[in-house]
Amino acid sequence: MTVLEIDRPTLDLEDIVESAASALEGAPALEVIRWASATFGDRICLTSSMSDAALIHLVSKVKPGIDVLFVDTGYHFAETIGTRDAVEAVYPVNVINVTPSRTVAEQEAALGPRLYGRNPDLCCHLRKVEPLGRALEGYMAWFSGIRRDETASRRDRRVVEWDRKRGMVKVNPILGWTQDDMDNYMSDNGVLVNPLHYDGFPSIGCEPCTSRVAPGEDPRSGRWAGMGKTECGIHL
Numbered sequence: 001m002t003v004l005e006i007d008r009p010t011l012d013l014e015d016i017v018e019s020a021a022s023a024l025e026g027a028p029a030l031e032v033i034r035w036a037s038a039t040f041g042d043r044i045c046l047t048s049s050m051s052d053a054a055l056i057h058l059v060s061k062v063k064p065g066i067d068v069l070f071v072d073t074g075y076h077f078a079e080t081i082g083t084r085d086a087v088e089a090v091y092p093v094n095v096i097n098v099t100p101s102r103t104v105a106e107q108e109a110a111l112g113p114r115l116y117g118r119n120p121d122l123c124c125h126l127r128k129v130e131p132l133g134r135a136l137e138g139y140m141a142w143f144s145g146i147r148r149d150e151t152a153s154r155r156d157r158r159v160v161e162w163d164r165k166r167g168m169v170k171v172n173p174i175l176g177w178t179q180d181d182m183d184n185y186m187s188d189n190g191v192l193v194n195p196l197h198y199d200g201f202p203s204i205g206c207e208p209c210t211s212r213v214a215p216g217e218d219p220r221s222g223r224w225a226g227m228g229k230t231e232c233g234i235h236l
Contacts, residue, residue: 017161017162027159029174030058033171036171040139040141045139047069047143047145049080049205050080050084050087051193053191055143070084071128074100077210079196080194083195100131107127114208128233129234141169143172147176158172200212203219
C-alpha cells in the first residue's frame with residue numbers, strides 16, 4: 001500500500017502521519033499538497049500570517065476554495081491587513097479572520113498595557129495560539145508554511161507531523177525550501193508579497209514585536225528582538 005492509497009477507515013490519524021512522513025520526505029510541495037487534499041478532503045485548512053501568499057498560491061492550485069485561517073491579533077501592521085485583503089480578492093480561497101477572545105482594549109484593561117513587552121509568551125498565547133487552536137477544532141489537518149531553515153527548533157520537523165497539542169495532522173509542504181526557493185517561486189509566479197518585505201522586514205509578526213533587520217543579519221532577528229524569544233508558540 002502506498003501513501004497515496006491509504007484506506008482511512010482502517011488507520012487512525014497517527015498511523016497516517018507515520019506512513020506519510022516517510023513516504024513524502026523530499027517530495028515536491030505539490031505532491032504533498034495533493035496527498036493531503038485527497039486524504040482529508042474538506043477537513044483540511046491552511047494557516048497564513050500573510051507575510052506572503054506562496055503557500056496559498058500552491059495549495060489553491062490543487063484545492064481551490066480551501067479555508068485560509070488568518071489570526072488577526074489586533075497588533076498587525078496595516079500592510080499585513082492589506083495583504084490579507086488582497087489575498088482574499090486575488091486567490092480562489094476562503095479567508096477566515098480569526099480573532100482572540102478579548103480585544104486589545106479588553107486585554108489591557110484586564111492585564112495591563114503592553115503585555116507584549118512584559119510577558120510576550122503570554123501575549124502570544126492569548127492573541128495567537130489560543131484563537132488558532134479554537135479555529136482549528138473543526139478540521140482534521142492543517143497546512144503550515146514553516147521551513148527548516150527558519151529557526152533551529154524547526155530543523156528536525158517532518159513534512160507530515162502529528163500535532164499532539166491539537167490532536168490533528170500538520171502538513172508542511174515547503175518544509176525543505178530555502179529562502180532562494182521561496183524568492184524564485186514568488187518571482188516566477190507573481191505571488192503576492194507583504195510590502196514590508198521590501199522595507200527591511202524579512203520576517204513579519206505583530207508590529208510592537210517586529211523590527212527592521214540590517215542586510216546580512218538573521219532574517220528572524222527582528223522578531224522579539226532582545227527578548228530571548230524565537231517562536232510565538234503556534235509551531236512548538
